[in-house]
Amino acid sequence: MTEISMRVNGENRTVNVEDYWLLADVLREKLGLTGTHLGCEHGVCGACSVMVDGEVVRSCLMLAVQADGTEVTTVEGLGDPDHMSPVQEGFMQEHGLQCGFCTPGLIVTATHFLKENPHPTRQEVREALSGNICRCTGYQHIVNAVLRAADEGEKKAPSPR
Amino acid sequence: MDQIGRSVRREEDRRLTTGRGRYVSDIVEGNMVQLAFVRSSRAHARITGLDFTKAQSMPGVVGIFGPKDMGEAIKPLSFGPPPESAMEPTMPCPLADGVVRHVGEPVAVVVADNRYIAEAAADACEVEYETLPAVADVQEARKNQVLVYPERGTNVAAVVTRKTGDGEAALKRAAHIVQETFTIPRVVGHPMEPRAVVASFDPVTGRLTVEAATQGAHTVKMGLAAVLDLAPEKIRVVVPDVGGGFGVKNRIYSEDAVAAWLAIRLGRPVKWAGDRLEEFLATNQGRDQVHTASLGVDEEGRIVALADHFLQNVGAYTPEPLIVPAQTATCLPGPYRLPNFEATVEVVFTHTPACAPYRGAGQPEATFVMERLLDRAADAVGIGRDEIRRRNLVRPEDMPYENGIIGRDRQPVTFREGDFPGTLETVVEALRVGTSPDDGKLRGTGIIDFMEVSGGVLFEICRLELGRDGVVSLFTGTSSQGQGHRTSWAQIAADRLQVPMDQVRVVEADTDTVPMGLGTFASRSTITAGNAIVQAVAPFLDKCREEVAALWEASPEDVLWEDGFFRLAGVADRAMDLRTLAVSRPLDAPLVEASAQFMDANTSFGMGCHGVRVAVDPETFQISIEDYVICHDAGVRVNPLLAEGQVFGGTVQGLGTAWYEALRFDAQGQPLNTSFMDYLVPGSAEMPDFRLVKRDFPSSSNPEGLKGLGEGGTTAAGAAFASAVEDALRPFGVKITSLPVTPASIFAQVKGGVRP
Numbered sequence: 001m002t003e004i005s006m007r008v009n010g011e012n013r014t015v016n017v018e019d020y021w022l023l024a025d026v027l028r029e030k031l032g033l034t035g036t037h038l039g040c041e042h043g044v045c046g047a048c049s050v051m052v053d054g055e056v057v058r059s060c061l062m063l064a065v066q067a068d069g070t071e072v073t074t075v076e077g078l079g080d081p082d083h084m085s086p087v088q089e090g091f092m093q094e095h096g097l098q099c100g101f102c103t104p105g106l107i108v109t110a111t112h113f114l115k116e117n118p119h120p121t122r123q124e125v126r127e128a129l130s131g132n133i134c135r136c137t138g139y140q141h142i143v144n145a146v147l148r149a150a151d152e153g154e155k156k157a158p159s160p161r
Numbered sequence: 162m163d164q165i166g167r168s169v170r171r172e173e174d175r176r177l178t179t180g181r182g183r184y185v186s187d188i189v190e191g192n193m194v195q196l197a198f199v200r201s202s203r204a205h206a207r208i209t210g211l212d213f214t215k216a217q218s219m220p221g222v223v224g225i226f227g228p229k230d231m232g233e234a235i236k237p238l239s240f241g242p243p244p245e246s247a248m249e250p251t252m253p254c255p256l257a258d259g260v261v262r263h264v265g266e267p268v269a270v271v272v273a274d275n276r277y278i279a280e281a282a283a284d285a286c287e288v289e290y291e292t293l294p295a296v297a298d299v300q301e302a303r304k305n306q307v308l309v310y311p312e313r314g315t316n317v318a319a320v321v322t323r324k325t326g327d328g329e330a331a332l333k334r335a336a337h338i339v340q341e342t343f344t345i346p347r348v349v350g351h352p353m354e355p356r357a358v359v360a361s362f363d364p365v366t367g368r369l370t371v372e373a374a375t376q377g378a379h380t381v382k383m384g385l386a387a388v389l390d391l392a393p394e395k396i397r398v399v400v401p402d403v404g405g406g407f408g409v410k411n412r413i414y415s416e417d418a419v420a421a422w423l424a425i426r427l428g429r430p431v432k433w434a435g436d437r438l439e440e441f442l443a444t445n446q447g448r449d450q451v452h453t454a455s456l457g458v459d460e461e462g463r464i465v466a467l468a469d470h471f472l473q474n475v476g477a478y479t480p481e482p483l484i485v486p487a488q489t490a491t492c493l494p495g496p497y498r499l500p501n502f503e504a505t506v507e508v509v510f511t512h513t514p515a516c517a518p519y520r521g522a523g524q525p526e527a528t529f530v531m532e533r534l535l536d537r538a539a540d541a542v543g544i545g546r547d548e549i550r551r552r553n554l555v556r557p558e559d560m561p562y563e564n565g566i567i568g569r570d571r572q573p574v575t576f577r578e579g580d581f582p583g584t585l586e587t588v589v590e591a592l593r594v595g596t597s598p599d600d601g602k603l604r605g606t607g608i609i610d611f612m613e614v615s616g617g618v619l620f621e622i623c624r625l626e627l628g629r630d631g632v633v634s635l636f637t638g639t640s641s642q643g644q645g646h647r648t649s650w651a652q653i654a655a656d657r658l659q660v661p662m663d664q665v666r667v668v669e670a671d672t673d674t675v676p677m678g679l680g681t682f683a684s685r686s687t688i689t690a691g692n693a694i695v696q697a698v699a700p701f702l703d704k705c706r707e708e709v710a711a712l713w714e715a716s717p718e719d720v721l722w723e724d725g726f727f728r729l730a731g732v733a734d735r736a737m738d739l740r741t742l743a744v745s746r747p748l749d750a751p752l753v754e755a756s757a758q759f760m761d762a763n764t765s766f767g768m769g770c771h772g773v774r775v776a777v778d779p780e781t782f783q784i785s786i787e788d789y790v791i792c793h794d795a796g797v798r799v800n801p802l803l804a805e806g807q808v809f810g811g812t813v814q815g816l817g818t819a820w821y822e823a824l825r826f827d828a829q830g831q832p833l834n835t836s837f838m839d840y841l842v843p844g845s846a847e848m849p850d851f852r853l854v855k856r857d858f859p860s861s862s863n864p865e866g867l868k869g870l871g872e873g874g875t876t877a878a879g880a881a882f883a884s885a886v887e888d889a890l891r892p893f894g895v896k897i898t899s900l901p902v903t904p905a906s907i908f909a910q911v912k913g914g915v916r917p
Contacts (some may be wrong), residue, residue, distance in 0.1 A: 020277065029275070034187035035180015039353045041522040044837035047353060065680070074180060078754035081175035092174035095802045098810060099643030100177030101353040107178060121848070130846035133837065135353050135405050136643045138874075139845040144617030 004068035007137045008033070009077030010107050017064045021056035024059035026067075027074060035075040035104045046132030050074045051106035056112045075104035078111055087150040096145030106132045110146045119150060130133065164656035165825030168802035171648045173402070185357035186434035193359075194223050195594060196433040197419060199269040199286045200442060201261035202299065204512040204830025205309075208259055210289030211269055211430035219592035221278035223427070225286065226419075228256040229270045238413055239384045244482035246857040248319035248508070252309065253478050255388065261290075262309060262477035263514050265442025266830060267415045272423060295512040297826035299451055302511045307671075309477055318475055319508045323490040325565035331466035335457025339537035344899035346823035347449040347474065350519045351842060352642065354404020355435035356444055356545035358417050370420055371398045371508040376411040376855045377680025384413030387420050397420075397635050400670035407814070408518040409445045411682045412480045415851030416443075421906045434813045441835035446824065447519025449474035450489065450526050456534035462542040462549045466501035469493055469530060473508045476515040483508065483517070484569075488523030488614070491574065494564050495531045496581045496768055497758045498552045502566070512830040518682065520814055524614060524876040529900065532609040533878035534888070546884065547589055549610050554581040554610060569683075570764045577861040579768040584792045585610060585668035587854050591790045592772035602776040604787070605889025610770050611877040613793070615689035615869025616862070617764025622675045623693035625654070625701040627753040631740030632666050633658060633701075635694065638678010639686040640670035644871070645803045646686060652799055653691050657698040659725035659874035660739060675756075675773070684869025687799060688860070689761045691867045696757035704753050709737055712745055712904070714874050763862035767794040768875050771812070771881040777889045782904035782911070784820070784886060786849040791877075796860045796868030807871045809851055815878025817843045820901050 001016045008031060013028045027033045027050070027068060036059055043061040050059045051073040079085035080111035087110050090096065097103040106129060113120070113128040120128070125146045126139070163528075176182055213225040228235045237252035244250065252748055257266050268288055273279035296307040302316045309316055332338055359372045365681070371777065375381050379396040386393040405412070416433050424431045454469035473486040490504040520904045539549035555562045555576050583698075588608060599605050624636040635654050651665040658665070668674055679689070702722050709727040710717040719730040727742070729735035737745070772790040777783070791808060798804045821841040825833040834840045860867025883897045893911045 018277070025277075028187070029189075033180065034184075036181070037184070037354070038186070039355075040770045040837050042437065042836050042838065044600060045353065045437075046770045061184075075178075076180040076775075078179070080179050084175065084179060088178040092170055095170075095806050097177055097643075098645070098806055099353065099403065099405040100173070100182055101184065103177055104180050104340055113687070123846075126676065126845045126848075128890070132845065133409070133842055135351055135811045135814070135842065137806060138813035138851070139843075140809045140850055141847050142845065153846060 002065050004065055006067050007071045009073060016034055019063065019065055022060055023062045023064045023066045026064040027059060033074050033076050037101055037104055039102060042135070045102065046109060047102045047105040049108045049132065051108060051112060072088050075107050078107060085111065087114065087146065090145035090149035094141050094145040094148055096137065096142040101131060102134045106134065106142060111150065114146065114150055122147065164652040164662060165797065166558065167652065167800065168654055169648055169662065169800055171645045173647060176432060182403045184354055184404055185359055185372055185631055188372060188432065189864055190361060190430035193430040193432055194272045194274065194427065195276045195279050196417065197271045197276060198212055198267045198284040199271065199283045201257065201266045201268055203261060203290050203292050203651045204264050204295035205293040206261050206290035207293060208257060208261065208268060209291050209311065210290060212287040216271065216282040216285035219278065219282045219285065221274040222282045223272040223274065225269060225282065228254065228258050231255060233882055234389055236388060238415065238418060239387045240482060243318060245487060246319050246321055248477040248482055248485065250482045251413055253482065255415045255422065258587060263512050265514060267419070270419050272427065278917035279457065280577055297511050297513050297830040299449060299472045299509050299511060302509045303472055303507065309512060314870045315542050316510045317507050318479065318510055319483060319629060321487050321490055321508065322504065323505045323566050328501055329466065329468035331501030332455055332457040332468055335465040336458045336460045337538060339534055339541055340455040340457055341533065341537065341898050342826050343452040343454065343530050343533060345448045345529060346446050346900060347513070347516065348519065348818050348822045349824055350407045350444065350447060351410035351440055352410065354406055355437060355440045356410060356416065357434040358412060358420045359430060359432045360420040361430040362424045362428060364428060367395060369396045369425060371396065372401055373417060374403045374410060375400055376406045376642060376682055378640055378672050379453050379638055379678045380411065380680055381413050381789050382415055382672045385418060385634035388418045388450040389422060395563040398672045400640045403640065403642040405684045407520040408522060408682055410517065410642065414417045415552065437837065442516065442822070443830060444491055445480055445515045445728040447516060448526060448818065449705055450863065452530050454530050456532035456535060456538050458538045458542060458794050462495060462544050462552050464499050464553050467493060467499055470505045471506050473506055474511050474513065474516055474877035475508050475513060478515040480515050481517045484518050484670050485523040488569065489527045490878065492524050492527035492570055492614065493531055495528060496555050496567065496576065496610050497579050498555055498559065499564060509890045513826060520811065521872045521875040524872060525815060525879050529877050529883065533883060548586065550585055550610055551582060554585065556582055568617065568763060568764050572763055576766050578858040579794055580856065581610060583767050584768055584770045584856050587750050587856060588792050589768040591854050592774060593788045594774060601779065601891060603779055603889040604774065604776050605773065605887065606774045607884025607888060608770065608772045609879045609880045609884055611834060611873060611879060612767060613684065613767035613870060613873030613876060615684035615765045615767060616761045617914050618683045618761065619679050620758050621689040621693045622756055622758045623690060623697040624675055624756040625697045625745055626752060627705065627739065629743055629838050631663055631743035633660065633739065634666045634668060635675035635781050636668045637693065638670065638675050638691045639660060639690045640682060641680045642681065644686065644807065645791065645800070649687065649799045649803060650690060650694060653694045657695055662710025684871045685761065687869055688765060688863055688867045689759055691799065692865050693864050695758050695865055696759055697755055700755035700757060704755050707738065708746060708753055709742055735832065738836050742858045761863060765860040765862045765868045766813045767796065767868045767870060767873060769877060771794040771877040773885045775889055782907040789849045789851045791851050792856055793852060793870055795857050795870045797866040798857060804870055805853065808853070808874050811871055811874025812849050812851060812878045813843050815875040816848065816882060819879040819882040821902055
């Protein structure tokens with residue numbers, strides 16, 4: 001067991017973890033942050049994406065001990081049901097989710113992407129999300145959701161309808 | 162207060178977008194243990210020894226159990242519905258009883274404090290196999306050289322036939338006959354949430370509570386009752402948030418039975434959360450058919466006859482025995498006028514996971530075969546691919562049109578409404594074909610027609626209950642895996658009850674709340690639950706009227722229901738809404754509740770057309786989609802935004818089968834590509850933006866005019882994509898007869914061919 005300390009969603013957390021535990025499992029099982037989902041556990045689907053020191057990582061490919069001393073942001077840290085972030089609000093308004101299982105990873109990825117590219121084109125959004133698999137939506141409404149968030153929810157995202 | 166037809170946003174999205182969902186794998190209960198399964202590494206073997214000694218001594222291991230430990234619970238799991246033809250279904254036991262018949266079949270189970278320990282211990286369990294010959298390919302299996310069930314003497318589990326008119330014999334009257342062999346590969350459904358179950362047993366009440374990621378709460382309940390030999394009343398199945406289903410979460414699985422058995426045996430809550438590899442190995446899969454089909458047309462391209470002999474690889478077990486092959490056979494004629502038809506399918510066992518309904522469930526396969534044949538016939542006659550469809554589609558003046566085949570509702574397939582030719586023209590006009598950039602790419606278009614079979618599968622019950630707070634609770638047995646039923650069902654109820662939507666609370670898929678339910682599959686939920694909700698409203702309001710009458714000391718006949726208020730006939734100032742009624746009733750008064758059951762006796766047929774334009778790089782054969790137009794008749798759209806989501810999502814799953822997906826097995830039955838690194842699924846960068854053109858025709862098959870639309874996109878996309886790519890590759894003379902269409906599969910055909 002190793003004691004690690006992380007700042008998770010703005011709170012200092014200290015936990016004892018086995019060295020082989022993944023960051024995803026520590027977040028989910030030791031810190032109760034079950035919004036981070038495990039879809040493939042081999043780093044492809046992106047459902048487990050979280051931000052570590054401002055970069056998007058796959059928490060199923062990162063050991064928790066590697067996150068010692070870092071700042072971690074999960075989907076829970078981006079907003080709550082009464083104070084949704086623009087990306088979360090965009091997903092709701094544009095029906096950017098169906099089953100919702102891949103959604104946390106997409107929202108983390110899209111949030112990071114919009115910080116770097118606040119006014120993207122449709123194709124840029126599609127490229128940015130290409131590491132996150134969604135099996136339900138067909139992606140079109142997700143792209144609409146991210147573009148809506150880019151507009152800060154002020155005007156509706158352009159849709160090819 | 163019209164609620165039907167509004168794009169209401171889903172209330173659950175506030176939770177799901179902020180990480181507050183409750184999926185089965187998120188559930189934590191005190192004293193909970195976790196499971197990992199020891200799975201067969203062989204496709205066919207006799208298990209001659211199990212040695213848990215090493216694993217058992219690992220710290221954190223609670224216990225390890227094999228089939229002998231489970232005693233009476235080692236019996237075949239239940240299947241359903243019963244097959245229409247002579248067939249003896251086969252099902253796995255919760256743990257393999259001596260013989261394993263596919264890689265991944267559960268052999269033993271480890272119980273441990275957490276999943277890390279459980280998986281490590283599962284790896285340390287030693288299984289001794291006597292490896293037996295295996296067969297994975299359906300055509301090889303048909304030769305009966307290696308038998309999956311030697312005692313049967315054949316791998317053919319059943320033969321299903323459909324015939325109209327003179328059948329195959331009519332082909333000889335055709336001017337042109339086109340014949341091809343078509344292959345639709347084995348694909349994996351892959352909901353993003355792997356299957357999962359949590360079971361706990363309450364010794365005080367003697368009841369088992371199971372939270373399952375399933376499409377059918379009551380199906381799991383009845384299946385558990387059968388395998389564990391428990392009274393159904395002793396079992397409650399509840400379905401929390403579910404991360405996708407697509408048909409493959411629709412029946413009881415071995416892991417459900419083992420988890421429930423262990424919860425009782427250990428007296429501790431038990432969790433099994435499967436992983437992606439287990440989705441590849443141990444969850445029902447789809448497709449896997451090989452067709453030899455012939456289409457005969459006259460000089461003008463009018464269909465004379467269709468004949469098809471095909472094989473269905475059903476895998477080693479039959480959780481839903483003949484649903485898929487029967488549906489393929491039924492749907493082959495599609496939305497066309499077809500006087501003579503004959504299909505024979507042999508359903509063949511192999512040493513692979515069960516092949517069962519997956520989104521479309523036989524319809525994508527049928528559509529691929531028929532639409533490919535029409536493309537071929539158009540070329541043979543020398544007319545356009547759109548023109549041959551124009552000449553053969555069922556027309557509005559033909560309706561009601563019976564094509565002579567008995568469908569899944571045991572009624573003749575009948576098109577009662579819609580405009581197939583008009584739909585085709587709409588898509589032809591909408592598809593952007595114009596001039597292409599001079600970039601050296603080859604371009605092609607595909608336009609195909611399809612029908613969506615929805616509903617026609619038994620019943621659902623809806624129960625409405627007036628709460629003390631005036632909120633009407635709506636209980637039904639369907640189950641949402643992302644479809645947004647809570648919103649749609651509340652819209653329907655609020656519309657008819659004339660109350661705001663937040664005055665309706667939807668409770669789905671909790672077996673304690675309605676006596677029976679079928680669940681969500683076959684694009685049936687909106688039709689079946691939707692009509693049941695509407696039909697529960699009248700008796701519910703009658704009960705309310707009696708209550709109001711009692712409060713007013715009036716006769717129920719004098720209490721009227723208008724615009725959301727009860728009024729006393731002839732008395733202007735007497736009015737009461739549901740909330741006021743709820744709070745006015747004495748605390749000791751019985752609940753106000755009413756139920757209705759809707760039996761969906763007639764399948765609904767939606768019509769549709771997909772038009773797609775692709776560009777293909779002539780050097781690399783990389784394909785890109787440049788335009789994609791969809792017309793998809795949805796009948797009455799309860800929530801247009803959610804309906805659109807179903808169409809887009811379904812189409813992309815169809816494009817997955819068309820473009821990327823195939824699970825390959827070697828000759829010994831070993832699956833070869835069991836990760837998302839070598840089994841590709843569609844991603845955001847390659848998928849197109851779809852354009853919808855709307856033509857909706859309310860269903861004449863149910864009172865509310867509802868139709869399902871979850872599967873049609875999947876049904877159509879493969880045929881449309883193949884047609885467009887083949888059209889683009891005319892200079893190479895490429896013929897597309899199998900899916901997926903990949904740069905590699907094209908290259909294999911072109912190699913040695915003529916380059917333009």
